[in-house]
Amino acid sequence: MNNRFFDLDLLKTLVMVVDCSSFTVAASRLHSTQSTVSQKIRRLEAMAGHRLLERGHRDIQPTDAGETVLGYARRMLSLNDEMLDVLAGExxxxxxxxxxxxxxxxxxxxxxxxxxxxxxxxxxxxxxxxxxxxxxxxxxxxxxxxxxxxxxxxxxxxVACWPERLCWIDSAEAPSCDRDPIPLVAFPPRGLYRDDMIQAMERLGRRWRISFTSSSLSGIQAAVADGMGVSLLPARAVTNQHVIVTGHFGATAVDTMxxxxxxxxxxxxxxxxxxxxxxxxxxxxxxxx
Known part of the structure; x- marks a missing residue:
C-alpha cells in the first residue's frame, strides 16, 4: 500500500511557479525566497519520482509528468479552499x-x-x-x-453551440491592407484564426508576412489599431479604432469557427x-x- 501523502504547500508552490513561469516571481508572490521555492520543487519531484519542470532560457514549462501533477494539484487546492469555505459557512x-x-x-x-x-x-x-x-x-x-x-x-x-462571426479588420488611422506583402497580426502558431488568415492569403495569391504575434486579444487589437497589419477577429472584438475590411483586398468570409x-x-x-x-x-x- 502506498502511504505517501502530497503536501498541499508543495503543490501550491508548483502551481505558482508554472503560472508565473519564474521561480523569482513565484517566490515573491509566496512571500518566500527563490532557494526555498527551488527546495520545495525538488522535494515534490522526489516524492513524485519524476522531474516535473523543464527550465528553459526564458520560461519554465511542466514536463508530461508535471502536467499530470499540476492538474491534480489544482483540483486538490481547489477542494481544500472549498472545504474551508463550507466550514466557514460562506x-x-x-x-x-x-x-x-x-x-x-x-x-x-x-x-x-x-x-x-x-x-x-x-x-x-x-x-x-x-x-x-x-x-x-x-x-x-x-x-x-x-x-x-x-x-x-x-x-x-x-451543450450548446453557435457560429462565430469573424471579420477582417484594419487600422482606422493607418491602414495596412494595400501593402505588399500584406502584414498579418496573428495569435501564435496553433492559435485561433491564424491558419485561416494564411490560407485566405494563399487562395488570393497575395504575398503576406506575419508582422506581429501575441497570445493576448488586447495585444492583437492594439497592434492592428496602430497600423501593424490586418487581422481576423470576432465581430465583438472590433473597436472604434478599427475598420472592417469588406472586400478591399478580396478577402473572403471565414466561417470555420x-x-x-x-x-x-x-x-x-x-x-x-x-x-x-x-x-x-x-x-x-x-x-x-
Missing part, C-alpha cells in the same frame, strides 16, 4: 468557469455573472480567462467545471443553471448580429 459550492478573453472582459458577461451571483450569493465563482485551447485542456483535465470555448465547427460535442459551451453530463445543478444564463447571453448576442 459558500455552498464553487464553480470554476473558463472564458475566452473577449468574453471575460465584456460588460454583458460581467452583468450575467453578477446577476447569477446575486441570485446565489453562496455560490463562489472562480473565473479563468485565456486561449480556448488552454481552457479546453483545463476542462479535459478536470481543472474547470464550465467553459465557453471557440473551436473548429463540429470538432467536439457541446463556432462558440460552444461545455460542462460534464453529471455537473452540479448550479453549474447547469449558470450554463443556462450563458446560453441566454449568447442567444441574445446572436440575435443582435
Amino acid at each position: 459558500f455552498e459550492v464553487t464553480i470554476r468557469l473558463g472564458l475566452p478573453e473577449d468574453f471575460a472582459s465584456g460588460r454583458r458577461t460581467t452583468h450575467v455573472l453578477s446577476t447569477f451571483n446575486r441570485r446565489h450569493p453562496r455560490v463562489k465563482l472562480e473565473v479563468t480567462s485565456g486561449l480556448s485551447r488552454d481552457l479546453s485542456k483545463g476542462f479535459d483535465q478536470g481543472e474547470l467545471d464550465l467553459v465557453i470555448v471557440k473551436q473548429r465547427r463540429h470538432s467536439r460535442e457541446a 463556432e462558440v460552444v459551451i461545455l460542462h460534464r453530463p453529471r455537473a452540479d445543478a448550479m453549474v447547469k443553471e449558470l450554463a443556462g444564463f450563458l446560453i441566454d447571453m449568447l442567444e441574445q448576442d446572436l440575435d443582435e448580429r
